[in-house]
Amino acid sequence: MTTFPIEQIRADFPILGEKIRNKPLVYLDNAASCQKPQAVIDSIVHTYSHEYANIHRGVHTLSVKATDKFEGAREKVRAFINAASTKEIIFVRGATEAINLVAQSYGKSKLKAGDEIVISAMEHHANIVPWQMLCQQIGTVLKVAPMNQKGELLFDEFEKLLNGNTKLVAITHMSNALGSINPVEKIIAVAHAKNIPVLLDGAQAIPHMAVDVQALDCDFYVFSGHKLYGPSGTGVLYGKQALLEAMPPYQGGGDMIRSVTFDKTDYAGLPQKFEAGTPAIAEIIGLGAAIDYVSVVGMDNIAAYEAELLAYATEQALQIKGLNIIGQAAEKGGILSFTLEHIHPHDIGTMLDSLGIAIRAGHHCAMPVMDFYGVPATARASFAMYNTRQEIDVLMQGIKSLIEVFG
Amino acid sequence: MFEDLRDLYQEVIFDHNRNPRNFRVMENANRRVDGFNPLCGDKLTLFLKIDDHVISDASFQGSGCAISTASVSLMTEIVKGKTEAEADTLFKQFHEMTTGKTEDINLEAIGKLAVLAGVREYPARVKCATLAWHTLDAALKNQQEAVSTEE
Numbered sequence: 001m002t003t004f005p006i007e008q009i010r011a012d013f014p015i016l017g018e019k020i021r022n023k024p025l026v027y028l029d030n031a032a033s034c035q036k037p038q039a040v041i042d043s044i045v046h047t048y049s050h051e052y053a054n055i056h057r058g059v060h061t062l063s064v065k066a067t068d069k070f071e072g073a074r075e076k077v078r079a080f081i082n083a084a085s086t087k088e089i090i091f092v093r094g095a096t097e098a099i100n101l102v103a104q105s106y107g108k109s110k111l112k113a114g115d116e117i118v119i120s121a122m123e124h125h126a127n128i129v130p131w132q133m134l135c136q137q138i139g140t141v142l143k144v145a146p147m148n149q150k151g152e153l154l155f156d157e158f159e160k161l162l163n164g165n166t167k168l169v170a171i172t173h174m175s176n177a178l179g180s181i182n183p184v185e186k187i188i189a190v191a192h193a194k195n196i197p198v199l200l201d202g203a204q205a206i207p208h209m210a211v212d213v214q215a216l217d218c219d220f221y222v223f224s225g226h227k228l229y230g231p232s233g234t235g236v237l238y239g240k241q242a243l244l245e246a247m248p249p250y251q252g253g254g255d256m257i258r259s260v261t262f263d264k265t266d267y268a269g270l271p272q273k274f275e276a277g278t279p280a281i282a283e284i285i286g287l288g289a290a291i292d293y294v295s296v297v298g299m300d301n302i303a304a305y306e307a308e309l310l311a312y313a314t315e316q317a318l319q320i321k322g323l324n325i326i327g328q329a330a331e332k333g334g335i336l337s338f339t340l341e342h343i344h345p346h347d348i349g350t351m352l353d354s355l356g357i358a359i360r361a362g363h364h365c366a367m368p369v370m371d372f373y374g375v376p377a378t379a380r381a382s383f384a385m386y387n388t389r390q391e392i393d394v395l396m397q398g399i400k401s402l403i404e405v406f407g
Numbered sequence: 408m409f410e411d412l413r414d415l416y417q418e419v420i421f422d423h424n425r426n427p428r429n430f431r432v433m434e435n436a437n438r439r440v441d442g443f444n445p446l447c448g449d450k451l452t453l454f455l456k457i458d459d460h461v462i463s464d465a466s467f468q469g470s471g472c473a474i475s476t477a478s479v480s481l482m483t484e485i486v487k488g489k490t491e492a493e494a495d496t497l498f499k500q501f502h503e504m505t506t507g508k509t510e511d512i513n514l515e516a517i518g519k520l521a522v523l524a525g526v527r528e529y530p531a532r533v534k535c536a537t538l539a540w541h542t543l544d545a546a547l548k549n550q551q552e553a554v555s556t557e558e
Binding site for chain 1: 408409411412415416421424425446447448449450470471472473474476529531532535
């Protein structure tokens with residue numbers, strides 16, 4: 001903690017100097033999207049100012065430069081999550097598109113009516129709806145592993161759901177609504193013992209902890225660039241090469257083909273097979289810059305710093321009478337979801353906004369989680385590496401004041 | 408501390424949020440419509456008793472934020488005793504006031520409801536205030552299906 005370069009990090013994020021309603025911005029909506037360091041902003045400006053053209057097709061200098069940078073970003077992603085090959089890194093628009101890709105390509109080609117897909121009770125809609133769509137299309141069955149009141153997966157119940165019909169486990173690495181971190185190593189071990197592949201939704205986990213897909217041995221890992229301090233419109237699907245090789249394309253178009261006649265198309269190899277059309281070139285190069293940035297800070301340092309922030313915020317929150325923390329898993333990332341007695345989360349959100357504090361109020365795209373706790377919505381403060389104890393003090397003071405005002 | 412919000416959260420709103428008026432199920436209602444804001448989870452059920460084109464009673468149940476609760480509470484007070492046509496006019500005036508297309512709103516005509524004019528400055532909160540009124544509109548038109556702010 002003492003060595004964490006918080007002042008330097010804050011100085012690298014220009015938006016943190018903004019005033020909101022004449023107050024210094026306290027940005028605590030990081031689980032929705034993170035702010036961008038100057039290095040990422042500069043990267044995008046640099047690409048469009050000096051190195052932009054379409055990739056993969058041009059013989060001209062700019063196209064070659066842009067292609068090198070774009071493929072360089074792929075190598076950065078590979079190294080960041082320790083994939084075995086850049087062929088296993090598919091660029092998509094975000095975690096949502098990555099899951100839809102797996103559902104429609106892997107799911108539709110490998111699963112059949114009666115096969116079961118296991119998810120958990122704490123999933124984001126992005127890891128529910130694509131599977132429901134697949135179930136409607138081909139007759140697969142969605143099974144939901146339950147959690148306890150703390151927001152922890154009931155591992156034994158999860159394990160019981162795995163049977164001869166289970167053909168895929170798709171589960172979140174870290175819950176966006178609760179902060180719970182799932183025991184993904186154990187989940188993968190028991191699933192693999194039954195030859196069931198596992199997809200991890202890493203949208204929340206990726207900015208908060210080091211992820212090594214080979215050590216995890218997960219079959220698919222998905223995340224969004226914008227939650228990793230990178231540009232929006234970028235996302236990554238990691239898949240084991242053998243699985244990706246055997247999957248049909250998700251979308252057809254340019255860039256994903258080897259040859260096309262009106263009779264027949266030969267698809268390109270990995271990763272281009274899954275990258276039809278012009279991607280978000282400058283943004284993905286910017287994602288590479290974001291990965292460079294967090295790598296210098298160090299994912300383990302970020303994890304340790306954020307764990308202290310969460311512990312401090314939790315300790316402060318528990319002292320506020322009438323505040324209920326939603327999600328108190330033993331293993332938890334930097335998310336403080338809460339309700340206040342007799343005060344609706346939307347009122348909390350508007351009131352805190354007037355103090356310059358950005359939190360989220362709503363169902364966090366996890367309506368089944370809200371139903372589980374019997375609340376229409378929660379207020380959620382979510383932390384990033386640039387947040388401070390002082391900001392948490394501002395948040396807590398704001399909460400205490402609004403409780404007084406509501407009386 | 409919340410000086411900037413004084414226009415949005417007036418004391419009348421806190422009062423109606425703490426003690427909502429006409430907060431009850433109406434057994435003999437002849438109109439009953441559910442209203443739902445899927446963005447924030449606000450839910451209400453509006454009950455009306457309409458006799459010979461006059462709203463003889465209005466009540467509601469449900470849960471929501473202070474703005475939506477105060478809005479529906481105030482609405483049930485004000486429409487009681489009004490004709491369907493008068494209530495429809497109020498709906499249109501309220502809609503005009505909260506969505507702020509024009510500056511010259513007749514605040515006198517709209518009476519107590521003027522305390523909700525502040526939502527105009529908070530686009531994210533306008534639907535909190537209008538949910539009740541869209542539900543009323545549906546009830547006046549004798550629609551059965553639930554009202555959503557997102558359709």
